Structure formats: C-alpha cells, structure tokens
Amino acid sequence: MELTADGPTAGRGDRARGALLGLAVGDALGAPAENLRPSEIRRRWGRIEGFVSDDPAGTDDTEYAIFSGLLLARHGSALTVSHVERAWHHWIADLDEGPFRGAGFSERGTLENLRRGLAAPISAQHRHAWSDGLAMRAAPFGVFAAGRPAEAARLVAVDGRVSHDGEGIYGGQAVAAGVAAAMVGAGLASVIAAALSVVPMDSWTARSLRRAVTAAQRPYPDRLTGERAVRSAVVIGGYPWTDLAPEAVGLAFGAFTAARGDFREAVLMAVNMGRDADTTAAVAGALAGALQGASAIPRAWASAIGPVRGSCLPSMRGYHVLDIAELLTPDDAEDAPGGRGAPPAPDREHAFTAPPGGPSPLPAVSGARTRRAGR
Template sequence: MDEGTRNRIRGAVLGQAIGDALGAPTEGMTRAGIREQFDRVVDFLSDDPAGTDDTEYAALTAQILLKYGTAVTPADVAREWTAALVDQETPFDGGGFSEMDAIHNLAKGLLPPASGSDNHELWSDGSAMRVAPIGAFAAGDPAEAARLAGIDAQVSHALDGIWCGQAVAAATAAAVTASSWQEVANAGLNATPEDSWSRRMIEKALAVAAGPGTEDERLDELERRVAIFHYPWADVAPEATALAFGVFAIAEGDYVEAVLGGVNIGRDADTIAAMAGAMAGALNGIDAIPTKWTKRLGPLRGSCIAAMAGVDLWRLADSIADSVDARKVLTDV
C-alpha cells in the first residue's frame, strides 16, 4: 500500500475520534448558545480531551471487522457485542439509547435483526457514529462499505438507523480514494434508499450547502432547516447525518472547517463532528489534521465500553490498513 492511502485510512480513524472529542462539550447546544458561551469553538475545550461512546463503539466495530473480515455476519457482531458488553460490570458512561436497548435485547436472548428492531430507537445515529472503520476497511469501495455497515447495524438498529450508517460508511470508503469532496457526498447519498427520510434530509442539507451566503450564514440555515427542535433528543439519525454531510459540504471537504462546523452547529455535536471528521480525514489524510489535536488523544479509556480501555487508535488504523493491503494482494494473485 502506498503511504498516501495508509495516511487516508489513518485520517478516517483518527479524524472520527478527534471530531468526537472536540464536539463533546457542545453536544445538545444550539448555535446561538454556542456563540453566546464560546463565540466560536476552535480547539479542545477540555484540558484532558477524550472521545465519547462514539469512538469506543467505533473501535469495537473495527476489532470485529479485523477478526471476521468481509465474511462477517450479524450473528458474529451479536456474539462480539455479547462478549464485550452484556456482562460489563461498570456503568456505560454516555452510552446511547439504541446501544443500551440492543445490549438488553441481547441479554434477553434476542439476535439481529430482532435485537435492533425491538426497541424505540430505530432512527438513532448510533450506527452512523461508529462506522468510520468500516469505510476505512472498505477503502475505495462504497458499495462494500454500505454492505458491511448494514451487517454491523442490525444488532442495534433498523430502517433509517441502518441507512444513515450505510451513508457515512460509503462516503468514508469513497473518500479514501476520492479526488473531490463531491465524490464523497454523492457516494453517501447514493447509499440511501430512494425517497427515504434519510435521503431527503441529506439532499436538503447538501442543497443548503450549495446555496448563497457566507459559511456562517449557510451553517445558520443548515441548523434552521435540518435540526428537529421539537424532538427532545438530538440523536435522530437523519438529522445528525444530514448535518454532518452539510458541514462537510459547506467546508468543501476541508478537515478543520468540516469538524469545526460540526462542533459549532451543536445538536448531537460530537457525533456530527465525528462523522464529518471521518469523511474529511479520509479525503485529506492524517496530515490535514493539526498535530496539536492528534497529540492530545491517547489510548481509549473504556469510559463507556470497559473492553476498549487501552486501545491505541494509531495502531488500530494501521491494522485496518494492513488488512486492506493483504486483501488487495490476495485479489491481485
């Protein structure tokens, strides 16, 4: 594998985690509230930044893929979730509703797709938040990324919850080899079903991004037209995923501006910035991420998933790159 592709895979994995950590303090806020309190967030707000459940579930997803490869099945995902999560004795700090519902369903003996559909979180962004490693694993193959994301998502999601995960995975996979941000956005959009809620919301966000006004004005319009303020939670997958595609497009794929767009748009800011960070990191590579940010994130703490404590994201990204390289060698033989 050439170093450029390896650096894009690193960009996808680290880009997701850094977006997550940057966005954690503004989660649940509005743009107006962020402006009032911080003016504009341009760096970590914590002296000791760390990724949330988004990054720990992404690491679990990566480990499952590395273990089972492209032959992974929903039953494999359920088996690994059960082993890592069902008997966890410590609290799931920051764990999302969809994941907790899935864990309880697995504990009751339900398996995918029932474990991901016998709950009220069919539309949450818990799948989309964790698929950056899937996009990296399927580098350059959006269709394969969408297929794998669909397998992964069934343990905890259904319908739009799955489709949004497929959109982010496909976009990230495309970004590893893409030459333009438009290719990335189109790959994600094309991974969603025609006339689905997910697709309509992403189309709306991309239309706002392509509209008139300054970057700040378009971010304001993006929040106004996409955010679902009448719903009490900000983790609706079609909303958060659309906002991620919107900030990515407004930034024209630039890593720093895409991630900060997600941080400063509020709502489910950690997940929005994580998704935008995965796409932009994969498009531009690890060198586009400021060193002052990459140096701040150490091994995962296991705050939500105890089994993920100590995972090194750099090594995880390189393991994914090695797997991609090995599959390519087998294909070329």
C-alpha cells in the same frame, strides 16, 4: 461500483489514519457542545475554535468505532450478524461492569434486549433503532472497503442489524460509503454521490443529506449565516432528541460540503451547529480525514488524542484509533509513524484475553500505542 482517485493525493494508510483519527478528534472537540443550541455554545465559549476542555477525550463514538473496527479486522468481508451479536455479548452485554457507563439510547436498548436473551434482528427492535449510534461507528467499514462504497454499506448493515433498523441502518450506510469513496480521493461530489447511492432515495436520510448539501453549496455573507442555513435545512425544531441518524448524518455531510472537504473547517462547523455535536463532528472528521489524510489534521488536535479510556466500553480501554487504522490497512502499516515497530503496551494485554466460556472474537494488536498521536 468501485471508485478511483480524482481528488487530493494521499496513500491508503495515511487516509485510514486520517479517517479514524479525524473521527476521534471530531468526537472530542464536539463532546462539550453535545445537546446544546448554537446560541448556548456562543454564550459559553463564543465560537468554538479548538478544545474547550483541559483534558479532551472521546466518547462512545470513538469507543464503539474501535469495537466495530476490531471486529471487522478479524472477519473482514466474511463478517456475519452472528459474529457481531457474539461480540456484543462477550465484550459488552455479558460483562459485569456495574452501572451502564454511557452511550446512546440505541445502545442501551440493544443491551437490554441482548441481556433478556433476544437475538438479532429482534435485539434492534427498541424505541431508538433510528439513532445515529451506527453512523458514529461506521467509518472503519469505509476504511476497510476503500473504493467500494457498496461493500462498505453492506458490511456496516451487517454490524447494524444487532442494534439498528430502518433509518438507523441507512445513516450508517451513508457514512460508510462516503468514507469508502473519500479513501481513494474520489472528490467531494463523488463522496456525496456514493453516500446517496447506497440508501433509498425517498428515505429520510437521503432527503436530509440532499437538503443539507444543497444549503451548504449556496453562497452566504458570513460563516454564521451559512451554518444557520445548513442547520435549518435539516433540524426538526423543537424535537427533544438530538441523536437522530438522518439529522446527524445530514449535518455532517452539510459541514463537509460547506468546508469543501477541509478538515478543520468541516469539524468546527459541525461542532458549532450543536445538537449531537460529538457524532456530527466525528462523522465530518472521518469524511474529511479520509479525503485529505492524517496530515490535514492540526497537529495540536491530533496530539491530544490518546488511547481510549473505557469510559463507555471498559473492554476497549487502552486501544488507540491508529491501532485500528493499522489493522484495517495492513499492507500500508510499515510506513505508518509508530506502526508495526511501536512497542507493546503491557496494560493492554488484558483487553482481548478470552472471556469465560469462549475464545476472543476480536484480534490482538501487534503494535499498541502508549503515547498520544502525533507525539
């Protein structure tokens, strides 16, 4: 299935920048609210309407999305599970980076399995194979396979077989397909339909997504009531883990639907619903950014996003999500602000130097960004 535009007009390169910058913005906005209940968020900040940190930064969501985007840029539709597994070893599992620097339990379980010598798909057989760790890094696949939701879903499942299974895979597929549809301006209903078309209709993911979207489409007397309705439609009360893929994906699509695709409203609703707020807002931001383009992202938010710090994946330090947008849409890069003409970053040269024992499995970036987006 290929989709054509019937929504807002924007170029493919602008939508790519919108999707990946939107992911990073949502991640940074939601990070302080991660694992909090809405009542706790209101008690600390009232309603979050922007960054609540003086030094906002992305988390594992952005760094793993960059990692997967670089891998996809190198291999494209020829990507195999072996490519993904090898990259996990070279750039994550086999590096001596000291204590684990922070990511979800799915990543921790995968790394432990890989370090024990287990291979995919057995490496994904751990307690948290259903987490949202694949959904959080799925947007680059939708950017690459713009207008081809089925191909985006196929490719993200290849990536996910190293770390996820079952509902964890389905969550990634729904996000990748939704972004692929949004990348050609397919319209709100078509984006949702694309996400549902690539996962089993009786799956937990599909049920959560349908429930959230249905709740989001109803009229409410005020914004808070609407947020509570969407959250109640999806969240399992009392369950201690917040990184459930069906839940996070459902909440993200619910926020995207309630906002009618508006970037600011979608991301802020996702943040203020709490739970795994960084991932939920990252996914909502990727969907809305792909649909509306980078110009829909408030300039102050875009300007706060710099190259990632490697706080989770040290090997990704210094790369910017806009680099990934350029790599995944090379035909549109000449028109991108700070695109191919941007100066190289000297401190980035190390990042994809071949590790001991083999060549780099990932591409270099021709135009590295040493400044924050939007400046």
